[in-house]
Amino acid sequence: MVLNLTIAGLTPPLGTLMFITCGITGVSISDFTKALLPFLAMIVAVLLLLTYLPFLSLALPNLIFGVQ
Numbered sequence: 001m002v003l004n005l006t007i008a009g010l011t012p013p014l015g016t017l018m019f020i021t022c023g024i025t026g027v028s029i030s031d032f033t034k035a036l037l038p039f040l041a042m043i044v045a046v047l048l049l050l051t052y053l054p055f056l057s058l059a060l061p062n063l064i065f066g067v068q
Contacts, residue, residue: 003047010036010043
């Protein structure tokens with residue numbers, strides 16, 4: 001859920017994090033979006049891994065609580 005919200009906050013049309021960052025730094029939205037693309041690709045890749053390989057996100061809770 002956190003990764004989904006991060007993606008929503010960084011990309012248009014919602015993009016509240018994008019608009020706030022561009023407003024504070026004075027960077028144009030197009031320049032911000034161009035610089036964001038490699039990072040966005042990595043975030044989406046991690047989201048896909050966690051979505052389709054659930055043992056990655058459940059390994060630590062299973063280890064702590066002893067679920068097998």
